[in-house]
Amino acid sequence: MNRLGVWLVAAGLAVLARGADYDVIIAGGRVVDGTGAPARAADVAIKDGKIAQIGAITGTATTRLDAHGLVVAPGFIDVHTHSDDLVEKLPRSEHFLRMGVTSIVVGNCGGSKLDIGAFFRGIDEQHVSPNVATFIGHNTVREAAMHGIFDRPPTETELAEMKRLVDRAMRDGAVGLSTGLIYLPGTFAKTEEIVELAKVTSPYGGIYASHMRSESGKILEAIEEVLRIAREAHVRAEVSHIKLSGENSWGRTAAVLALLDRARAEGIDVCQDQYAYTASSTRMRQLIPDEAFDGGTATFNAILADPQRKADLVAKMKRNILGRGRLDYAYAVVASFRGDGTLNGMNIVEAAKKLRGSDSLDDQIEVILEIERRGGAQGVFHGIAENDLQVFMKHPMTMIASDSGERVFGEGVPHPRGYGNNARVLGRYVRELHVLTLEDAVRKMTSLPAEHFQLTGRGVLQAGNWADVTVFDPEKIGDPSTYKDPHHYAVGVPYVLVNGVLVIRDGEHTGARPGQALRHTPPAPVPH
Template sequence: MRSIFVGLVLFSGIAAAQDYDLVIRGGRIVDGTGRAAYAGDVALRDGKIAAVGVVAGKGRDEIAAGGRVVAPGFIDVHTHADDIADLPVAENFLRMGVTTLIAGNCGSSTTDVGFWFSNLQRVGVAVNMATLIGQGSVRAQVMGGSFMRPATDDERAKMRALVDRGMAEGAVGLSTGLIYLPGTFTPTAELVELAKVVAGHGGIYASHMRYENARITEALDEVLTVARGAGIRAQVSHIKLSSPAAWGRAAEIAAYLAKARADGIDIAQDQYAYTASSTNISALVDEKVREGGTAAFVKRMADPAVKAATVEEMKTSLRNGRRPDYAYAVIANFRPNSKLNGKTVPEAARLVRGSDTLDDQIALVLDLVAQGGAQAVFHGMDEDDLRAFMVLPLTMIASDSGVRKFAEGVPHPRGYGNNARVLGRYVRELKLLTLEEAVRKMTKLPAETFRLGERGELRAGFAGDVVIFDPQTVGDPANFAEPHAYAAGFSEVVVNGVPVIRDGQLTTARPGRPVKLGGK
């Protein structure tokens, strides 16, 4: 009897020693489904989650969670991290718990998805990467320098072929940036045609819509036209109501989306947790005079009649938005003169032109665009609308950020703080969302919506992407004045079973993988 007993103990001891690569013990498990948190352990093996709950076996490595939250790594479906190969650690994302990013948003992406993925693998990145294929980039490549027209039959065939190849190489869908060049000149029918190709692969149509202001329902109508016409699932990118003229309509827009779903359209949305947006300051200037690039713009501005019409159009646009001037616009990164970084347009106009009248503000903006443009932050949204969108069950939390180079420029703080801000401000402080619901919006909901396969949930067999954070201290010290500050509260970040942040310190590991449609 005694020898059998010893044998069993030995057997279980040997088995235990080999059980898991990593065990996280004593966590408050928030598993990504929205289910109530519970006390438990998470075990990982071979890059995947092997067990969740009470884990008896031993890990080669163990982490004591000490009651902190253990959750799936966050999935950010709306990023501009297309250049991640240049900054492969993506520390701004890692430190707010993001382990999987979708690039290629707002119509702008690589047009060679296969090469993009293989390059990531060659370089080695710390996070998992998926991409959309950008309709603007495809249009630019096929149509060359002239976009202010519908594409020809031949060009449309070439665009379809490019999109088809991108999808075959693993893109998760098609994105648009319909306020940007060259996307803005795209007829809806052209979008439907490309979306059909994407639908054939099971991908999604993610749209930075034509309008996010008082004309938002026209823009949503166009999204539905594409969704219906192509039989494709749709995503409203960074849902918002921009300009005072549009504020207060979140309930109406929520009802619009609910009706679309009731009518059989599969549509959802993502959002960043700030009332300011960020894009190039050239967005303030009519696309028709910017078409063809900076030199073409400068040439057109030399014509007094064109310039006067452009100035008039800018004034009309301000009036339509019920704005007195450009005080809501802050220059974030203007390479030719970094003294302007962090200044509002009126402040910059005073500095450069000695006056901040509206005409001087407009002259300054046109001057910046003539010098290649500048990254800018626009304080254009209302907090009540933001909260109304955030509580919608199909709203995902997404940053709209690229990989940040620490201390460069004065960018939007969302690139450092977005997820942490939701968990700190909107969950802990304002109690707008439960912790479980917020985590679901960052994990399982995006994984399912974008069909990323077995990610976004703490469940055996799923990818070993896990974060540990302290719900009492999680937060976003980055703000508009000083945006370069990493999120607080994340002590451990594990990607495909490998810790990339351990005890709050970066490791040297870069275990990120390409994530293709369906999780392949």
């Protein structure tokens, strides 16, 4: 061996002896740091789960990733998910990770785990792939305190118990209170009840997030309620999955955004989140008037057994759909119905034709009632205008969030947003349609949600922050998942790191579960 060979071997042994300078170096990429600043060429070094350095890096690393031609961004933060059962059902959360999401917020739309402390302990002990924060759900505490679903205000004792449950959740690390005011039992709650519960979160720096009472004809009144709650409770606010649903409401984006902008000018800290699709998804039960469930399933079944009460219910359902400018339920698609999987993927018109031999409006309503009688189903509802979606997306205070629960690959015909939301924004709305710049799209997925939800040390690529990193190909990223064929993971995301650990490598899940429980800990209580 010549002198050079001897020197190289000695140098290599010396490096092994002292250990590498960094755990990971992501080299040669285009860094989009999450702040909205222009992309720049730089390497990113990671050590002990944190960003160690950004720039021209000459040190050694245990793992070196080649990011030439790729964008290096902060891990995406999805502030509106329904993956509350991930510990038990889907701890790898592959559908989120493979579209670049490294942190999720659960407990939305009023539904959460009741014991937030136990929920976080489960994450600590069982381990999951993404970082997880949670709300405490208003529907959850209302039903627990009132021991059922009731169309009445809580008693003083019941309200006190609801406050106790919310306070316990905030002490255990919840980010705030969520409501789902089209869902039972939240739909029966008066504004004053919600104000009192939101006030409990205020000393902890909590946020109030709402699936509002209306996303269609009465949307302005619904937003006013959100703003009143934020104003009187002295909390930040979040409008969940902003949209204008149904043809009669399309085109009102200017009025909606003007109302929110006026509130911000007044001093209310309010943002909105949005998914990048023109269909929503929730339970098929939402097609049935709420009063049919006052008292639970027993009330609903009693109505179906009483010819007159059932006729009254059917008549109201007809008035509701015709009043929204629709002649049938073709916009409503069965996503997951355990009672009869052959209906999955069919709209209600098609299901009525299959089950009853007729697609009349009466037969469609009969199918909706029968589905609910047999345990209910998840649905996909087409009713959002593409132009409205783009206007909302462009607004500087709109975050990108999927509104998705767990996605078990191959199960049912779920909404594609759970597989492709972030990738769709970067592929369709940045690369193809130029609705957003690359830097602003990344900001809406990273620093904006991190700041609004007070997720300290996340959302921006800078030294000292947690090493949640998404590396993607801006020319290839996309969402092959569709409404008819949803079970496809996002493409164009070769690397994802959570707390400095590779969770996605070469586009595949590594099996790693480095996610943390993101307990909300504001710097200090905020007195009011």
